[in-house]
Amino acid sequence: MLVSVCYSNMHSIKLTKENLVELVQMKELQHDNLLPFLGACTDDHKICYVVQYCSRGSLQDMLSDYSKKLDWSFKFSFVMDIVKGMTHLQKSFVKFHEKLTSNVCMLDNRWVVKITGFGLKKFRSLPKFDETTDDYYRDLLWTAPEILRSNDQQSSSPAGNVFSFGIICHEIVFRKYPYQDSGLSAKDIIQRVMHSADGIFRPAMSPHKSPSVSPSMLELIQLCWHENPANRPTFENISKVLLKLNKTNVNIVDNMLEKLEKYANDLEKIVEQRTEELVGEKKKTDLLLNSMLPPFVAEELKAGRRIEPKMYQSATVYFSDIVGFTTLSSQSTPMQIVDLLNDLYGAFDDTISRHNVYKVETIGDSYMVVSGLPQVTERHVVEICNMALDLLGIVKTFKIRHRPEMTLMLRIGIHSGPCAAGIVGHTMPRYCLFGDTVNTASRIESTGQALKIHMSTAARDQLLQFPGYVIELRGPTELKGKGKMVTYWLVRKKATTDELE
Incomplete structure (x- = not known):
């Protein structure tokens, strides 16, 4: 039998003969419409009595x-x-x-x-x-x-x-x-x-x-x-x-049974409604999860399966940031910066959805994208380069709400090579990339110039397999921790005439 324990805020009670008699009488007082008294505790600071639940x-x-x-x-x-x-x-x-x-x-x-x-x-x-x-x-x-x-x-x-x-x-x-x-x-x-x-x-x-x-x-x-x-x-x-x-x-119990049946039908409708709401919420959750993780990874996690780290032999990594972002931040309110990044990355996200790429993360003004993993494709360098050209085109016409006269100085770096990827964390799992390719791509971006797409030799060599792009030699470039490396500028597609400044 389930019971309810009712605690009193009284600290102590003196058990008199009168009280003991009442306890016995309460125990003997039985009726279908009175909640049965089952017992009491009289210990100091633990005074309570027990009734049916x-x-x-x-x-x-x-x-x-x-x-x-x-x-x-x-x-x-x-x-x-x-x-x-x-x-x-x-x-x-x-x-x-x-x-x-x-x-x-x-x-x-x-x-x-x-x-x-x-x-x-x-x-x-x-x-x-x-x-x-x-x-x-x-x-x-x-x-x-x-x-x-x-x-x-x-x-x-x-x-x-x-x-x-x-x-x-x-x-x-x-x-x-x-x-x-x-x-x-x-x-x-x-x-x-x-x-x-x-x-x-x-x-x-x-x-x-x-x-x-x-x-x-x-x-x-x-x-x-x-x-x-x-x-x-x-x-x-x-x-x-x-x-x-x-x-x-009519016997009330019979009548109640009839109404209980109707009530059960009402409950079925409520359950059906709640189920529809649950399905709707599940769709929202799936959309959110798929925006945080690659779809196949999200499905594996929902199924409770472990995602093993995987090595990919060839992928292209994209990094970009905004030159002068620190200065712009110091001259803007926090909400203005939030609006700026929300507008910019909203436009970026719409654009990258048209390419076979995966957005790894955004940290402040830094934007990281990869192609070639987790969905393997031989055209990963093409996907990243086309995306980079599109994003650069967006930035040239992008208007900052609180500084409409200002042009954002986007700096882009691209590098191709082998890369490892896997899930990190349990509470908030993230799909992360590891390896020298990631570090090199970051260095290529940081040594680039505003409104230009900076490429490594490896990325340039892979892109040459796909005719249709104008690439210019930059020459030897000092990369932190890498020494000098010959790098290039991706200028445009040959099908267009709008060269980068």
Whole structure:
């Protein structure tokens, strides 16, 4: 059996004979609509009591969950369960419930209401809120006016329980929190309820919002919260009235089973809707993952398979950055730089999608792209060179929002050679490239010039296999950590006449 452990904020309790007798009586108090008391712990700083667990939570929680469809059969069942439980409770040694609210009416897995929160006053927590808070007054919304006017607002009476029941019935019928339509604060509501000289103040009745409810039921609710406690019916009389209202004379359990079937159908619709939403979110996740990793790598990771590092014999690596970016950053706000990079790399991303390349990463103003891996192609140098020419064309016409008169000075470096690639990291996996080819490509870029495409000899030799490009010799170039290397400028395609400046 699953249980709920209810802890008290009291630090200690003195077990008197009276308390022990009450514990025994509580254990013996059994009814289908009262939550069974199972035991208590009286150790200092660990004071608690144990009751049966109710999987569907409180009635208040259920009523506020509008995704659950509750027709009158369900509502009537809840009302009858409370009446039966309170009838038995008031005949017992407890006499009355000190704090009857929809929050102490629990629902088990069979949709049966079980009342809790009665008896064991010595074990229960001290008031959670002080009188200066709105929460304190919100806790009193079910309390009868005569109790509110007394010196002990935390107590009640048999007639006070009937008043509280009337408020709960209103919650059940209209599925609204007490006094929800009043537009007043909880404190103002309590003041209005207490001072009847200003007129009787109760939750608003809206029969048109619940047409399935009998007018007799609404009259019963109003009778339950009558200003004069003597004019309120007893729970036994309430039970008789409710039985007359149940004209169908159908067993409530059978009726509930029928409604449960309808509820199950509603759940199926909700599950179907949630499934569609889940599929939509999965597509978004897949798109995001595919933008971070090569598609085949993303699929392998989603399948839970390990991605082994792989060596590629030939690939072409592209690096670019913006000359003078540090100076531009110092003269701009952070948001202006964010907008600049977002606009620029958005245009770059659209362009590279038309080429057989993979964007490895962007760090600040640095942009790194590769071709030839993870999708192997013999035309990798062509793909990178065509892409580089396109990106250079974009930069020449690109307008910086906050500096429209300024031209971005893009510097590009290209190198071809063997390269290793693999997944690094678990929390945020990245597809990374390793090897001398990557380092050389970075050096080629850093020793280049603005608005020019700088190529290594290896990249130039591979590109010569594909006629149609104008390449100029730059000559020996000092590369950090590499010494001197003969490098070249990629000028244009022979089919075009727009030479690089």
